[in-house]
Amino acid sequence: MSLYPINLDLKRKKCVVIGGGKVAMRKVKTLLKAQAQVTVIAPSLAASLVELAQAEVIVYKQKEYKSGDMTGFFLAICATDSSFVNAEAAKEAKLKHILVNVVDHSFPGDFTVPAQVSRGDLLLTVSTGGKSPALARQLRIELEKEYGDTYGILLDIIEKVRLELKMVLPKSKEREQFWQQAMNTKILAFVKQGKLEEAEAEVRNAIDSFRSKS
Numbered sequence: 001m002s003l004y005p006i007n008l009d010l011k012r013k014k015c016v017v018i019g020g021g022k023v024a025m026r027k028v029k030t031l032l033k034a035q036a037q038v039t040v041i042a043p044s045l046a047a048s049l050v051e052l053a054q055a056e057v058i059v060y061k062q063k064e065y066k067s068g069d070m071t072g073f074f075l076a077i078c079a080t081d082s083s084f085v086n087a088e089a090a091k092e093a094k095l096k097h098i099l100v101n102v103v104d105h106s107f108p109g110d111f112t113v114p115a116q117v118s119r120g121d122l123l124l125t126v127s128t129g130g131k132s133p134a135l136a137r138q139l140r141i142e143l144e145k146e147y148g149d150t151y152g153i154l155l156d157i158i159e160k161v162r163l164e165l166k167m168v169l170p171k172s173k174e175r176e177q178f179w180q181q182a183m184n185t186k187i188l189a190f191v192k193q194g195k196l197e198e199a200e201a202e203v204r205n206a207i208d209s210f211r212s213k214s
């Protein structure tokens, strides 16, 4: 299956999860991380979802899914243990042009959810086209070990340097060439060792040597 990767901005967007079990919980967690406004519809909830409902982090509607429940949502996740219910809810979402994910193959959804690692604004995702979620999970664990928190901090440093660089190198082509050369193994080796000051110094050295060459 050939899928198009996309990073959705769900901040303050109304999202609904049908079902309140283990799988629903995993999806709710990632929706909350994206700062979505989450409603869960299910007759019963897994313990960790109960806590979120009690703390009013999510809106909980204690009921079985019924036609009409999808109205007003931007995105829906059908995550009950009934493939019939999942398919009915997904059909309604499709009719209403709501982006829909279906956790079993009961009805074709619009998207799947990848395994993810986030380090600040760095987001690494793994998708197997639905062939092996267990492999996606394992690769996510490996990525977590390989890419620690320093990568998120590096991104913040680079963001700052990029702004400064616009003054130093006014042409976009020059900046492109600079970053291709600057993002070298030495900088990334410093980041891996947690030496962020050294990494920043290396980027700044690279600016000086790029300017002296051009």
Ligand SMILES: C[C@@]1(CC(=O)O)C2=NC(=C\c3[nH]c(c(CCC(=O)O)c3CC(=O)O)Cc3[nH]c(c(CC(=O)O)c3CCC(=O)O)/C=C3\N/C(=C\2)[C@@H](CCC(=O)O)[C@]3(C)CC(=O)O)/[C@H]1CCC(=O)O
Residues within 6 Å of the ligand: 026, 027, 030, 101, 102, 103, 104, 105, 111, 112, 113, 114, 115, 116, 126, 127, 128, 129, 130, 131, 132, 133, 134, 135, 136, 137, 140
């Ligand atoms: C990545 C992750 C994200 C998340 O859910 O947040 C995710 N599944 C995860 C875990 C996981 N899921 C399953 C197992 C048991 C082992 C196994 O079967 O492999 C494990 C492992 C575990 O739980 O340890 C079983 C399973 N999953 C699906 C079916 C239905 C089917 O295949 O028909 C069944 C069979 C149910 C049954 O047998 O009855 C379907 C989907 N699961 C997807 C995503 C989408 C495809 C992503 C991709 O492209 O790979 C897709 C298509 C739809 C969707 O949910 O978006 C998350 C890892 C998060 C992490 O740990 O980082």
Ligand SMILES: NC(=O)c1ccc[n+]([C@@H]2O[C@H](COP(=O)([O-])OP(=O)(O)OC[C@H]3O[C@@H](n4cnc5c(N)ncnc54)[C@H](O)[C@@H]3O)[C@@H](O)[C@H]2O)c1
Residues within 6 Å of the ligand: 018, 019, 020, 021, 022, 023, 024, 041, 042, 043, 044, 045, 046, 063, 064, 065, 079, 080, 081, 082, 085, 102, 103, 104, 133
């Ligand atoms: N996509 C994935 O990552 C993945 C992983 C494992 C399993 N699955 C599939 O997901 C399904 C759910 O797994 P689970 O572990 O969360 O199950 P679970 O038994 O923990 O939870 C099922 C939830 O669905 C709710 N529910 C049942 N009928 C409902 C209805 N009519 N309306 C609203 N909610 C209803 C229940 O109250 C419960 O909260 C499994 O049956 C399996 O097919 C998907």
